[in-house]
Amino acid sequence: MPTKQNPFSIYDFLGYLIPGAILLLSASGLLSIFNNQSLDHYIPDLPATYQAATFLAAAYIAGHVIGIVSSFSIEKSYIRLNGYPSRCFLKHEPLGTDAPKTKMEKFWDLHLKVAQTVCGAILGNNSYATDALKAPIVQIINTKLEFYFSKEHKSSNLEKIIQSEHFHHIYHYCVENAPNHLSKIQNYVALYGLMRNTAFTCLIAFWLIIVESFTQIVHALFTSSTLTFSTPRLITGSAALLCFSILYLGFVKFYKRYSLEIIMAFSVSYSYKPKAHESFSKKILS
Template sequence: MIKQNPFSVYDFLGYLVPGSIVIYSYLIVDYAKKHSEFVLKEFTDEFLDLKFEGIFFFVILSYTLGHIISFTSSVTVEKYANWTYSYPSKYLLDMRFKTFWKSISGWKDFIWRIIIIVILLPCILLDLLFGQFLGFKRFYTKKLDQLLQDLIVHKLNKLLIKLGIQEIEGYTQFENGRANDADFHRIATHYAYENSKNHQAKMSNYVALYGFLRTLCFIFNILAIYTFIRVWVYLQFDFKNVLIILILSGISYLSFMAFMKFYRRYTLEGLMVIAIDETL
């Protein structure tokens, strides 16, 4: 098993870097409000004289903000992905799932989905256009071929038997789809992580990458919304301002696609460990 460091890759990519991006974004916005043109050298000169205390405060603030942004992105970006496309463990195995609106179980679910649509509007609009209408979703939600599906499902059933699921009342017929609606991937991931030292580092890196890209998606999505509101209220929709909004929205959606890619890879890595496990 790999050794856990006090400061992991996930801490760096998942918290420190996103927090730093938020701080620099704020400083750039503040600079843009005070100047008619953005001069990179003039902007960077303000940070060259930072002392140790300033650097230490910057790191702590970035790390703290990173935690907040990471949590917020997990309950918005990741929720949207799971409600729209289901979990990777489901669509990889071509399992049925309820879509974004059909999975609503009450008025609270309905309100929460409306909130997420408002918060992630730029990214969602591009996902509707490119992901669903133009079919880009096939790049990050592609199911496995039938052979791999059958092999993985067979091995997952063997794993559940090995762990004693048949001794639990009501699960004697789980092979006929009884476990499809359950969180079987949590069991598969823990088993794969504990029983494959060669794949632990790769799985940890995938988690760090999809967490980082999820936060990037959220940050640039919020920046796109902020820029749109600022242009609408204080400026005008000329070519330059519209281009900035489109670029920020585009980066948000590209980050979303990359997040979905590594979300899928992380899930697939664990499932493939189960598939090639000769003890099952």
């Protein structure tokens, strides 16, 4: 039986390796700028081959940690502010949420609002927003969703499922029944994960610079030493914030494309076919 879902791909590997490598290299660069010590200072003296293998393994593991944290911070924050793209495309409620937020949720939401403001100022548009599909297409897809859940799954709470929980169902339907769309879906998953993880890495670099600068200010105040303006800190911090904003926009772009691809794959591949027992029942009743 052929494998429909590739459990491991080059996109998946790079989606974790690249952000992890960027994080380690950023840490090394910050150490060299602020403390005149590179990351090599903290690594035992090993042959070049072992150093490369160790770096790749550490970057891959760090990438997985970044992926876990970014999914609970950046992605969840995007959903709170803008709603799931799959719901927005089909004009389903709820979209964003107005529920009371914790301090940590407000903290992450603030970063995304800054990124949206920066992207809007640079690009002059609202690229992070999700536009609904045209009304005739929305009607066709919603009708198919109603048939899918009422006929295939015999759902008794149809409205709730369609409004809030339909996406995972139709994703698995597409995996089983829309092979021509599967490779594109997988690529979009890997790409939006890469953008999200790398954006989070840039955010870490930004806050490392903020913390380091604050530490230097506190040290200067307590020791009565001269506080000097650091151009490298300003440039590096601004670049990290700008990269975060652009990569966040890339995450939103591919997240929306992933959601739209699944919706459209379902709409063109699903058609209701009465089961044999249903046809027999109709013949008896007629």
